[in-house]
Amino acid sequence: MFPPFVKPLHKKLRTFEKKGLSSRSPPASKIDSLRSKVELLRLPLALSSKSISHRKSQLGGAGERGTGGGGAHRGKPRPPASDMDNESQYSGYSYKSSHSRSSRKHRDRRDRHRSKSRDGSSRGDKSVTIQAPGEPLLDTESTRGDDRDDNWGETTTVQTGTSEHSVSNEDLTRVSKELEESSPLECRRFLGPALGAVLGLFALVTPLAFLALPQLLWRESLEPCGTPCEGLYVSLAFKLLVLLISTWALFLRPPRATLPRFYVFRCLLLALVFLFVASYWLFYGVRVLEPRERDYRGIVGYAASLVDALLFIQYLALVLLEVRHLQPAFCLKMVRTTDGASRFYNVGHLSIQRAAVWVLDQYYSDFPVYNPALLNLPKSILSKKISGFKVYTLGEENSTNNSTGQSRAMIAAAARRRDNSHNEYYYEEAEMERRVRKRKARLVVAVEEAFTHIKRLQDDEPAASSPKHPREVMDPREAAQAIFAPMARAMQKYLRTTRQQPYHSMESIINHLQFCITHNMTPMAFLERYLSPGPTMQYQRENGRGRQWTLVSEEPVTSALRPGLVFSLRRLDFSLVVTVTPLPFLHLGEEFIDPKSHKFVMRLQSETSV
């Protein structure tokens, strides 16, 4: 696949590295000669570069389709140009394995640019250029095409992502998402509570109306009632107060999630309340208002019974909405489709949509954040299987039969061929791990050293210890900025290696550093945020728009959870598949052990001489 004249160049670079010379200060002549070679080679390539890269992209595209890449994965994530990464790009197993994230054409292009940039900057220069990657996306879970490559390509290919000046697919989806998540959602969110408020108000006013109407309309002919009425009044007032509070708590608080279908229990309860109140009004109208009932005590008792009934409905609502799902009955297994991260959760009896909401709450705090740069096997390892065989058909007219037969023959032949891609994968993994550990070690040392540069000023210490070395007193922000500089380079390299750089901008790192300094944290406490990918919650930005998830299920989403049910929650570029299994029924037995029954003997092993 690779043009043969490029190979010797890379071999040369590899042997150059193996000689043990530090890549930072090589003899300049060798670099110049290599550099000139690269320039020379670029010329013939540039003429046909488009055709070669186009062909390669086609091949790469076929390979991707063949291996069934994930659905909405647009634009391969490319590692940005690192003009600071001047150590050991080529160390390790092979040239192929050192950068097998991207396809060969990207690597090739980047090499050409790196050689170009090396012309500019001096080799031994340790200046720090921190490229804060633009503004991190509002929604950090969608695809990131945003890593700005300053030395961006001279050859544009089919599968490329963004450029600095054009609106890409990612930008468009982001804009459309913003539009989606705005006003319609806000209105729908408050419709349910509004309805509940109206009905609740109606229900609460009804007993008072029952009591007040006779007084207003035919006060003179009412029989007075003494202390029993007063007792009823007090209990009525108290129960109305309780009803008010619980109605607010159960029905009126805006929910944290909008469900695709209406919330069955809540609607049922509202309907029940409406029915009750309506029937009470009906009876009241017929029995009290029409014949102008004179027994006021009976009317007060009637109103009290309505309030009791409403209280029981509230009790039922409490059990259905808040208590029933607390006792665990099912075990949900949640798997993320892109990288296989999985968790198990215990839930009670819920409908599918409520279970989905609950499980998403757990997702945000349990699952490590979705990083599209860390997906599975690089295509260079897998694509070998598909290419390499050409199938000729001899004298067959039926084309459809041919294609399936062809592909099957190709797959069978590819399977029979001895394939060493596992070898490559193994070495690639080892290499990657080694690199990460090396960078991590450098980072930890740099941070530890940086932290030794400042110390907290005690209150009773004089600010200026001696007239010769006055120490300026800094606030945390300034202190953070002061010690950020020595560790910035190591931090940036580490983030690049673990592909976390889109999540942490320079500003956020300094903020975090300031936070840690203020709270007297050690360097390792400062670093825990970067050393392991945290849960998605850690990277959320505060905005009221909410996250858009799609619930995909074969059953209606208001049906209750059953064993064996499968549904999935989809976002733009990944989805979570949830499987429901019942929790096992436990037979718990009892065995009583007398504390005095614990007795032991030594094991004998004696030897006697005779």
Place this chain on the structure above:
Amino acid sequence: MSFIPGQPVTAVVQRIEIRKLRQGEHLILGFSIGGGIDQDPGQNPFSEDKSDKGIYVTRVTPEGPAEVAGLMMGDKVMQVNGWDMTMVTHDQARKRLTKKNEDVVRLLVTRKSLEQAVRHSMM
């Protein structure tokens, strides 16, 4: 040399006759025994089957009567003067071997190499 409970134990044995040596007021045989039904069979380094609770010879003093008679380390003692040694406690075994009124003890011992030798000779 594994045994099946309930079936008679069969083994190829060697007869060894040891004359006790008088040392002071003791009669010594010149070897040490280990094992017994009251002992832990798992720690026996000489047995093939680690649940074998028989009496094994753990040490043979050089130039002693036992070595002269041909006893070797690792032998399992099956009988002593007609008394069975496969199902005895450690102390009973010791007593059978150190009777003061006996000058000679006739042992039946078995070892792995005996069985192999017989098999080879039969082939």
